[in-house]
Amino acid sequence: MSVEAHTPDPSSPPPEATPETAPEPATAQRRRVARTAGLIAVAAVLGLVGGTAVGYGIQAEREPTPLPALNQPALAYPSxxxxxxxxxxxxxxxxxxxxxxxxxxxxxxxPRPAGARAAEGRPEDGWMRVASYAGWYKDEGYILELLNESRIRRVATRSWQTGEHREAVVQ
Structure with missing residues (x-):
């Protein structure tokens, strides 16, 4: 076996400078931007913490001020x-x-207006059960629960119809 020494070819161009020896301008600019952003973030955090500490210290040195009365004596019964x-x-x-x-x-x-007649398909004048009243709503279970919690026992109702397509229901 023979070992030959590698000699550069004189006709080939010399090797370029490697990136390890000289940083690219874009990389240096990115580093500066990142460093500036980091400094701004640190300054913002220090400003918040310092401002909070100073404000707390100022407030701690002040005497407490009494709060106004929560009741309204003018509205009380008896006055x-x-x-x-x-x-x-x-x-x-x-x-x-x-x-x-x-x-x-x-x-x-x-009151029912003069000339009005009872509305068809509507509750009659008088009282309506809570379950029947809740049936007029889309989510009748929820309404029934709400009315029962409010202790509603019945609903006063009056309905009438004037003309062919005009009706009124008051509950």
Whole structure:
């Protein structure tokens, strides 16, 4: 076996500079952009942490300010405190909201207009069961549960029809 030494061919061009010896301009620019972005991110985090710490320190040195009263004494019933042992007078019918709705709710419904007739396929005037009322909704199970939770026992209803295609239902 013979070993020959490799000698460069004088007619071939000399080898180019390898990338390991000189960085490309695009790589150097990417490094600078990444370094700048990193510095900005670090500065933002330090600013947030420092601002929070300074704000907390300033607030901790201040005396606490009292909060305003949450109650509204002008709206309380009775408006003035009563002497000990005395109970407030009951509300009048005009002041008591429960008195308006505690009786027969059918009296509060709109009256049927003159010349109107009973609507076909609609509930009759008077009371409607909660289950029947919930049946008019798309998701009747949900509505029935909601009405039962609200302790609705029945629904006052009145319906009428005027003309061929015009009907009204008040519940």
């Amino acid at each position: 003035k405190p009563l002497p000990k042992g005395q109970e407030p007078k009951p509300l009048s019918a005009a002041e008591d909201r429960g008195a308006r709705t505690g009786g027969d709710l059918r009296k509060l419904l709109l």
